[in-house]
Amino acid sequence: MISRDMLMCVAVFENMQLLPLFPRFKMELGFGEKSVEEVCKTHGVNTDFFLEIANSYLDEAYIPGEGLSLFSLGTVISYLKETHTYYVETALPMVEEKIYLLLDQSSLSDKEVNLVTVFFNDYKLEFLTHILEEEQHILPYILELEKQSALKKPDSEFAQKLQSYSIREFEQGHDRLETSLEHLSRLIIKNLPPFEDFQLCQQVLGDLSDLVKDLTDHANMEDKILIPRVAELEKQLISRIDTP
Amino acid sequence: MRFSGFILAIDSYLVRKGTVSLLSRIPDIRIIREFSAADSFRQYATRQDIDFLVISQSIFDQSSAVFVSHPGLLERTILLKEDSVSHLEIHNSIHLWEEKEVITAKIKRLIELHSSSLSTSGSSELTQREKTIVRLVSMGLTNRQIAEELFLSTHTVTTHRKNISSKLGIKSVSGITVYAIVNNIITIEEVTSKPSE
Numbered sequence: 227m228i229s230r231d232m233l234m235c236v237a238v239f240e241n242m243q244l245l246p247l248f249p250r251f252k253m254e255l256g257f258g259e260k261s262v263e264e265v266c267k268t269h270g271v272n273t274d275f276f277l278e279i280a281n282s283y284l285d286e287a288y289i290p291g292e293g294l295s296l297f298s299l300g301t302v303i304s305y306l307k308e309t310h311t312y313y314v315e316t317a318l319p320m321v322e323e324k325i326y327l328l329l330d331q332s333s334l335s336d337k338e339v340n341l342v343t344v345f346f347n348d349y350k351l352e353f354l355t356h357i358l359e360e361e362q363h364i365l366p367y368i369l370e371l372e373k374q375s376a377l378k379k380p381d382s383e384f385a386q387k388l389q390s391y392s393i394r395e396f397e398q399g400h401d402r403l404e405t406s407l408e409h410l411s412r413l414i415i416k417n418l419p420p421f422e423d424f425q426l427c428q429q430v431l432g433d434l435s436d437l438v439k440d441l442t443d444h445a446n447m448e449d450k451i452l453i454p455r456v457a458e459l460e461k462q463l464i465s466r467i468d469t470p
Numbered sequence: 471m472r473f474s475g476f477i478l479a480i481d482s483y484l485v486r487k488g489t490v491s492l493l494s495r496i497p498d499i500r501i502i503r504e505f506s507a508a509d510s511f512r513q514y515a516t517r518q519d520i521d522f523l524v525i526s527q528s529i530f531d532q533s534s535a536v537f538v539s540h541p542g543l544l545e546r547t548i549l550l551k552e553d554s555v556s557h558l559e560i561h562n563s564i565h566l567w568e569e570k571e572v573i574t575a576k577i578k579r580l581i582e583l584h585s586s587s588l589s590t591s592g593s594s595e596l597t598q599r600e601k602t603i604v605r606l607v608s609m610g611l612t613n614r615q616i617a618e619e620l621f622l623s624t625h626t627v628t629t630h631r632k633n634i635s636s637k638l639g640i641k642s643v644s645g646i647t648v649y650a651i652v653n654n655i656i657t658i659e660e661v662t663s664k665p666s667e
């Protein structure tokens with residue numbers, strides 16, 4: 227658990243898993259003697275929001291929804307978007323590069339190399355499609371919904387759309403991106419012949435496990451915080467439209 | 471995924487809210503949409519698939535077109551009966567005066583009966599048949615070849631494939647193949663050398 231009065235350097239030193247969060251808040255290391263709250267203020271980040279994100283990231287048993295429901299959907303969404311950028315620009319290319327390096331230096335059969343290569347390519351495509359769908363359709367829809375909900379009289383075109391669309395549809399098709407990465411780790415640990423470069427193999431497995439954890443946290447925010455709140459907003463707006 | 475989606479088309483406000491409160495106490499049910507009038511429900515149904523439907527008598531009477539365009543939906547529909555006159559043969563109905571336990575049991579039985587044939591399946595365990603199909607997919611067989619091998623229609627195989635993808639959260643052949651390997655459904659040696667679609 228980290229708190230607002232803690233020194234940020236202590237918070238990070240004791241919880242190195244938090245490191246990936248800093249670029250998402252546009253924060254850089256070199257905190258000096260500043261407290262968590264002071265660092266947040268310097269970077270224009272809402273301290274409560276930062277604490278909520280960081281603590282839910284640290285604690286797997288954390289039940290999201292209570293603390294985060296205090297923040298606007300816009301705030302939650304801009305965090306989710308930063309996380310998408312991190313996946314697409316950093317995390318995925320990083321693990322991909324290492325996997326190919328590992329395959330290059332291995333004595334795997336062509337069939338085994340092909341299996342992993344095709345698997346990872348398909349996965350990447352699925353991954354990018356998933357993120358693109360959220361960035362281009364779902365998140366803009368939610369922002370629009372939040373905007374329309376604040377209006378006295380929602381726009382008639384939007385009201386029309388609400389008659390035949392609900393976020394619950396997105397929820398139904400919302401796949402967990404971490405599943406396939408877990409399968410890949412198991413394939414390496416269990417089914418593929420041993421790799422000569424154990425160090426590199428260990429790095430790949432470490433990266434995969436970090437990414438799985440991050441993706442789980444991300445999907446939980448989408449499924450357990452974002453979607454229920456959006457569904458609630460939709461319901462309120464629809465009942466307002468139905469009873470003028 | 472992994473929950474049963476319900477659409478409610480009930481004109482009475484009190485009955486609708488009562489149904490919502492009852493359904494939300496049953497695990498793994500999501501209420502996708504609520505409708506209070508037949509026209510908005512029909513409009514929705516022209517564009518969307520419906521897993522489960524709870525419908526009031528009067529909206530039901532005005533919505534026969536929906537059941538024509540959604541074959542099989544009638545079996546996944548619960549009709550809320552206000553009187554004892556039954557004008558249409560429908561498999562599942564609930565009388566408004568029935569006890570909570572009876573209603574809950576009826577709904578649960580309905581979900582159990584149909585969830586395995588719907589894309590939004592209630593369980594993420596693969597059935598034996600699905601495992602067989604996963605194995606054949608990993609060996610590089612097309613849906614048509616699988617259908618021939620198992621004496622099924624291509625349509626049935628396609629439905630199985632959809633259910634498998636939804637249960638596992640994996641769409642690609644290569645993803646299914648790796649799943650099959652790590653779960654001992656197939657060995658790397660048995661896998662086709664070019665898993666692609």
Ligand SMILES: [Fe+2]
Nearest residue numbers: 306360444448
């Ligand atoms: Fe996302």
Ligand SMILES: [Fe+2]
Nearest residue numbers: 356360445448
């Ligand atoms: Fe997502």
